[in-house]
Amino acid sequence: MRDNAPNMSKAMQDAQLPSLPCMAHMLQLVVNEGLLSQRSISDIVAYWKKNSWPHSPLACSRLQNVQTQLGQSKKSRQQDVPTRWNSTYYMLLSLTEQEHALGVYAADYKLPATLTSYQWGLIENISTLLAPFEELTKEISFSTATAADVIRSIVALKRLLRKSAETDHGMKMFKTTLLEAVEKRFSDTELEPMYCLATILDPRYKDRYFSKTQSNIKYEKCFRMCYKQRQENRGQRWDTLMTGAKRKAQTRQQRKYYAEQAHCSR
Template sequence: MEFIALDDQPFSEVENLGVRNLINYLSPKYVIPSRRYFSDVSLKEMFDNVSKHTRSILHANPNAAISFTTDIWTSNVSLMSMLSLTAQWVDDDFQLHQVMLQCQEMVGSHTAANLAFTFEKMLQHWGIDRSRVHVVLRDNARNMVKALNDINLASLPCMAHTLQLAVNEGLLSQRSIIDMVKTGRKIVGHFKHSPQAYSQFHDIQEQLGQPRKCLQQDVITRWNSTFYMLESLIEQRRALGAFATEHDLPATLTMHQWGLIENVLTLLAPFEELTKEISSSTATASDVIPAITMLKRLLEKRADTDFGVGTTKATLLEAVQRRFSDVEKEPLYMLATVLDLRYKNRYFSNEVKDQVKQELQTALQRETSSPPEEPAAEASMARGPDPEEASAAKKPCSLLFSVHDEILKEKTEVEQQLASPLSVQVQSYLSEAPIGRSENALTYWRINKDKFPALAPLARAYLSAPCTSVDSDRLFSLAGHVADERRNRLSGDKAEMLLQA
């Protein structure tokens, strides 16, 4: 059963001659059960065991705030649609837990009412009280937004999805770039549809002393796949030039277009780096405001590589500003950022800083009715390292994240001049030196939770939220392997069991 679930095999695999011969060779006396036994009995047992374990760790910290991701997926080989729900939370020891709760079949139309009803059923099934729901990360679809609003669950859009929309706007804003990308697609498509052409291309690569590599085909709905396609074209520019002198190509890139590709890659490199950063399992809502601030500042700077891509760069900046215009005003982002010692309130303007402090004070009063304790003197040894020392130890070698160091240096003097009637505990925390950007904020709070006992529960809640719904996206990538051509009659309940197992 583990072999079937882990390797995405159909239940009929146990009836295939090769598997039966292998089992017979390993253990001649063993009689392998029928496919019906695995689909009706063994799968249910495995699913129940996994669900029991998930439920136990979910309720091990009954007061922990839980953040969720959700998305809808429709199979390409059947009429099945599924709604996902993954959860993550930070326990009392500031360890991050991530689990898949459900991937339930959606029957009927995907209306807001139907989605809202399904969400409520999921929470009831797992015994999760509404008070424990911190936030739900979802896509930008209107039915999803309305469904979560209707049942009064706080939700945020997936940052990766929004970034995708912004980059698409930029790429489609300049005719010369659109034509260049189309030409690149024709070249890559020629090789993808002609094994003979690829064979000749590999021979040329060997003659030039280059490793045998294929060109990347892009997917129109994924901007970063277009980035990787252009990267592969630049990498194979010499080999493509040699190929074009001996063989026919459906299109060729001009000198101007080759230069345009290089400038487009330079322009989009920070977006690609940021997409990877926010798609990691450790990325949280605290990364949103700093990431957008760094991105906007980088796009506002003039560079030598702006030649030929000026319109695209201006459109990208406008799209980022418009699509992320409300992030500084969203309390979930505000508090997550200020409770992350890598950032604190260094990324807020002076006008917004007072609002951030007020939000922190309000959240602190909600969390506890008792006055915050004085920070312990002996806990000062756990204070974060000097930002310049941390930066020197693990300095990021990227154009985008080098802006982080600029912002910290700029804001230090202003930060010392600010004064407000904050509680001793909050003031003490805000005076802590930032830790390095590559450090883990949860590690800091694990060490300092006793030093800031009133702020620690807030950090557990707000740092539990991811900034994307990537967990659900990864789940549906797996679902595409579970419900494939060999299992196009798989029922929704069995698909969920296989995914959770």
């Protein structure tokens, strides 16, 4: 596993070492493309990024008082941090949870209206659509995640983005861009031998996530890879054994030579 930076990819190629890109980072790039594709969505995200309230200690204290009055748990608004994965999703999710409290806060302290009802509905729909990306990022970040999970996850994500849902209202461009970005950035996933081999050899998946024509091709390629790797391993073991045997023979000859020299000196 390596970083997606071009210099890292070039270094692994020059060293002739097999490597795989970071899938979690690629998912975040897909999400960023989607958020910038639709003006109505990018405006909402930009508004809450630039809007500083309620971040001051006094404003946070007032917001918590409002939350207590409404019988809600005290929570602060999440910030969108570019270097933190899924931070935009967490920010929008926290806004939907605190929609009522933020509205009361703005009314009590005579602040300008935050968002329209249409924009609040759009935030809920965006959060619903980004939830699978957040869940998938968590799954592949576990220590138990393997390369076999990648093809299955991407196929499931594509199927989800192709399905029509009630929450698509007002964000078809966003959803279409997400699907196109996934297809573009993960277009070579099924062509990567390590992904294919890991998926087919995993008893949970095998060839379930390949098309019928592709599965036969993948099986043939994987068996060829396994056979080639086995032959290479055999060759390496044979070279190791021969090297060890040569060293032992040289050691015996040296011992015999020193023994003869010692005997002659007597």
